[in-house]
Structures are given as structure tokens and as C-alpha cells.
Amino acid sequence: MEERMGHAQTLSVETGSCAAYTTMDALRRRPALSLLRDMAQKSAKEEAAERKEGRDETAPQEAQDAAEAPSTANGHPNGEADAEDAEAERASDEAPADEDEGEEEEAPSPEEIQAASEVPSAPVKLELKFKTYPGDQFTHDELHLGDKQVVKMYRNMLLQRRFEERCRQQYQQQNISGFLHLYIGQEAVSTGTVAAIRHGEDSVITAYRDHGLALAMGLDPGECMAELFGKETGVTDGKGGSMHFFGREERFFGGHGIVGAGVPLAAGLAFAHQYRGDEEICVGFFGDGAVQQGAFHEALNLAGLYDLPAVFICENNQYGMGTHIERAAANPDLYQQAAAYDMPGAVANGQDVFSVNRAVQDHVEMAREGQPSLLEVRTYRYQGHSISDPANYRAEGELEAQQKSDAIIRLKKYLLDEDLASGDTLDEIDEEVKQEVLDAIAFAEESDLPDESALYENVYAGEYSFLS
């Protein structure tokens, strides 16, 4: 690796100088490949000579090894031995073993390699177990949720619902444009999750159906609405729109428009927590559709391999656009994917905020102990995929049947049954929330559009002379 980097630098540093002229001149007269081959060999020799003279700071034996046979650690147990003999392409393309590698992770012993190549003599039977969190199984006391907190959760779910009902209307009035994917019906997933994490400390990321989670994470409804209006006061200053909400203060890492693309990011957020050795974890949301992307599988494998403190939450609302999960997944029981990555998988009822909360509490606890996991939450979106989708692919009566187990109505009933709030109080909350949304719209309306110069802001952190 170092060798190669060295050459790249030589070439680029010298460009424009006299030395570059000689180099470039030589390149012109000779086939480039032979020139580069000579350079690679010359430099390898020089480095070896330097090491012999003991001027090299790195451990001599290691450096020697690096210059010679690739070790088993870099995956070439029978790799060719001598860098100097190897073809130039190989010498420059294939890095010798990284010198600072192999300290923590011990290379497998010959016995282990042998064991790994053995084939079991009898059929292999696997027993898999996945925890389930059905609805109506949990009380708020069991979940250590205070009475007031449950009322607050109710208020938050209602806020998401009322906010998005108005979004729909504002879209029709052409105050909002672009794609608008509504979360209505799924509110228990966001609220139940946020009540189970260290809000503001743990990292959270999701896909493009992000308004509900943003509000659950405490982003300001006015700023969210202003974003949808494309105003400078919006959560991303009018840059991202509906699909790309962000909230740094809340540790809300977005809103991501490309299906599946956020899942590796969730692994990366968790990697940073692990790297820093802090107590925090990452919760990464994505849809059922994203499970069919390679990115999902790669990310879960990475998390399983590195024991990342991550909870991967699949919000299975049964549809990816117009395609039902049964038509998209070879195995539509998505939580079972966890088994492939050697992590716990479970499934929870997304129409019951307590079921979600219990499940996420359990999974967050695992994550804090360095155990990643996959949690499928079964839910349902009431609206079409986006505002322009009439959802004709639904069976008749399908939506109505789902609405019977509406999470907000369910929680309302619980609050009344358990005497946690009176009907009047709940009505008042609804009025408050409605007003809050109207205020959000007023704020969005009164805000200014971004100045045109904002087009060029935040492309890079520093100065850059833009082409015109």
C-alpha cells in the first residue's frame, strides 16, 4: 500500500516541474506500463535497502514480511511470494500486507483453517428462534413508562397524524411540491421507538418517509412545515425537502431518498459509537422494500461481523410502492433475515405503541452490550405510497380493516380505560395539537424563500470557485 501511495504522490507532486517534464517526456517515448513497472521496482528496491540500513522506523521483521509473501491475514494463503518478481500490475495493484494489521485480530491457526474446511458428515439441522411482540400484551407500568409520559406519547402520535393531514391539504393547495410520502398509520413505530432510546444522545436515521420520525425526535413542526414549503427556515434551509429532513441537535441523521441507502449509514453511525467507546447506539429505520437491496444485506453482515451497537428496524408496512411484500421477498418473514447475519431477530406489532416500545427497549439494551439486531415492526400506511398514488392495488376493505386497529385509537382507549386521562383532556390535547399544526403552517407561510445565493452554500465546507 505504501509503495503505491508513494508513486502516486511522486507523479502528482512533480507534475508541472522540471522533473515532471522528464517523467512525462519518458512516458511519451516509452510504453507507460514499462516505465511505471521500472519505477515500482526501483522504489521497492530502495525501500528494501533503506530497511537494511536500519533507517526504517517500522519493525524490521514486519517490513521484511510485507515486502515478501503476502501473509495469510490478507487473504492470500498461497499468494505469490516476491514483490520484486511479481508483475508490475500486481506489484502496484495488490498491496503487501498492511503493516499495522494483525495486532488485535489473531490470524487463524492452521488447525482452525483445517477445521473450517471440513464438511459435517451428517445433515445440518438449524433451530432458529425469534422473539415476538404481539399487540395488547404490555402495560405502560411494565415498560416503566410514567402516566404522564404515556399521555405525551399519545400527544406526539396525534401531532404526527394532524401534521400530515395538513401536509396533504397544503400539497393540494400547491404550497408543497415534489414527492410527499405520508407516514399516517405508522405513528406508533416512531413514538414507541423514541421513548425507548436516550433521546438526543443515541443516533437515529431513516428513509424518505421521515416526517413522523422527525416529529417524534423533537424537530420543530414549524421548521418541518417550512421545509416542505421550501423556505429558508426549514429543517435543511429548503435544500432537502420532504425526503431529506435532518436534525443535528436531536441526533437525527436524516431522511434518505434512495431505498436501502440509509442502512449502511446506520452501521456507520454505530461504528462511530463503538470506535469512540461511548455508551450510545444507533437505531436505523428502513422499509420492507429496502430489505431487497444489497445494501441492507451488506450492512447487516458488517454489523454482525463487527458487533456494532445498532438496532435495525424494518418498518414493514407491507408495500414497497405498489408491490406487496409477498411479491418482493422470497421469504416475506423479514425478521428471519437476522439469522443469516448471526444476530437476534424479532417481530413486533406496529399498531401498538407498547409492543413497539417493549421490543425496542429490549433491542436497544442488546445494542448497548455490543449486540446488533434486526427488529421487524409490522405496520400499515393508510395513504398511497406518495400523494400521487391512488393505491388501487389494495384489496377492497383492506384499508378499513387495518384502520380498525389504529394505533392512536388503541392508545386513546387505553388511556381512558386505565384512567390516565379523561375524555376532556384528550379532546383538549387534540385541539392543542391542531393549533400547533396551524401555527406551523403560519410559520411556514410567513417565512422567506432562501436567497438565490443559497444555491452555492454548503456544497463544500470551504471555499470553492464554482464553474459558471
Add this chain to the structure above:
Amino acid sequence: MAEMQLREAIRAAMTEEMHRDEDVFLLGEEVAEYDGAYKVSKGMLDEFGDERVVDTPISEEGFAGMGIGAAMNGLRPIVEFMTFNFSFVAFDQVVNNAANMRYMSGGQYGVPIVFRGPNGSAGQLGATHSNSTESLYANFPGLNVVAPSNPDDAKGLLKTAIRDPDPVLFMESELMYGLKGEVSEEEDYTIPIGEARVARKGGDVTLVAHSKMYHVATDAAEQLSEEGYEAELIDPRTIKPLDIETIIESVQKTNRLVVVDESNPFTSFAGEVAWQIQDRAFDWLDAPIARVNAPDVPAPYAPNLMDAYVPGADQIVDAAKRVMYVE
């Protein structure tokens, strides 16, 4: 001639080719039961059945690669990307496999495949959903890139693309799907890949513009005409292979060139045309070549910023005046 929307012309081309050749099939997200995210493949499931009009999961890398494998093994897939933004998930398959296969296999395996779908911005969709990808893909040897501006060209070119022995990226536009135009009713109507169309004659300045930008440039040409300047407007139709001769001929007449292209400017199609013209027709130029691109920034969401982002007719008029040295 029959009047058709762009989406209908594309559908007609696919349908005719599927009747003509059993090896042709359509694969992509929502193409079958949903009739296509933009209704391009409406009715095709009923007509051809689910063996030839195939819904896929959201697995771009997987189904693009599957299409390439099927093409290597004798079929002629049409792979729809819901938009070319999502082709980035399949980038490796398109540029490493589809583009290189014939060369790398010493000519043993070609990849006769069409990747099609909308390209470029389509309103306030934000940075991830507004990429213009033609300049990027045109960079890779082995790929053909076609980006028509009207239903007639779309039909004729898509039929040719489906028959082409090599991969063709066929780029459409959400904003143009409803665009109506006269389409030839000639039986088996095809247009060769790699031929530009001189859409408007004029002697004062040459405008080159494709796809959506062709329409913006038409508008600009009309404005210029009202002010007494006659622009010659060329729709390259095919980005790669590029019909540079037609542009050279025009520049030899007008001596001035403006290239319009919705890509971001750095390494854009417009930059490439400008280079080829200065290389081949430098002595014919009376002014530096101007280009009109999206700005050198990602696409924003806010309506006013997006208006400023997408190249407009005014910018083209200004550029034309600049190269004509008029105020």
C-alpha cells in the same frame, strides 16, 4: 402520422419489438401490475403475460445484473430503471459488466440490453432524485447513450436500441412523458443511433440541445428570432455515439456555438461537444463556445432555487448573444 404521448411512443416501440422478437422482455420495478411508475408499460402485462413483463423487487444491482446475464445468454432484455437516479445502485453492473463484456471476452460475449427510464430533474425532488446521468455514462467505452426529445424520435430510436447488439442507455424524462407529437406510422419505423436532427434552420448561431433541454432551447430560438437572430437548432438525439459532423457543418455556417445540457458543468456533455468542435472546427469559430448547464451544485428543493438550478431559455438567449457579441 399518429399523435402520441411520449410514453405511448415508448410503449409502442417496446410492444412492436416484443411481438417481433420473442427474446425481448421487460424487467423492472412496478412495470407489470402497476403499469409502470409513470404508466409507460400500461397494459403490457395483459398483452404479454408475467413471463415477459416482469416485476422486480427494489434490487437495482440484482436485476440490472440479471438482465446483463440474460443478455449474455441470448436474450434481449429491456431493463427499466424507475429513474436513472436509481441506476447508481446498479452502477457496477452497468459500467463494469455491460460496458466491458464484449471487449473483455475478446468478442465472445456481447450484451444486447437496453436500460431505460427517466433521467434528469423533474421538479422539486431534491438532490438524490434529480441527477442528469448522460454525461457520466457516456464516459464509458462500450455504452451507447440515447436521449430523444419527442415521441417520434423516441419510438424510432428505441426500436433500434432494442435491436442493437450492445448496451444502450435510453434516457427519457418524467416531465416529457405526457408530451404529444406526431409519430410515423410507417411499418417497422426505426431511426439509426448516432444521427443528429437539425430541428430548425438558421444562420446566426448554432444551438445544440437534447431531451428536455431541446424544448427550452426551442423557446430560446423563438425569442432570438423575435429579436432578429436566427438560430440553427440541433437535437443530437444520441449522446454517444455523437454525430459531431452535423454540428460541425452547422458551425461552419454560423461560426458560433452554444451547447445546452442539464448535467452539472464539470465533465459534461456540453464540455465534450465544445472540445470536439474546437478540435475539429477551430478555424470556423468567431467566438468562444458557450455552454449552458445546471450550476456546479447538487439540486436543491426550494422552488426558487430549483428554478435557478434548471437551465432556462433566458440563459440560452444570453449565451447566444454573448457568442454573437450583441447586447
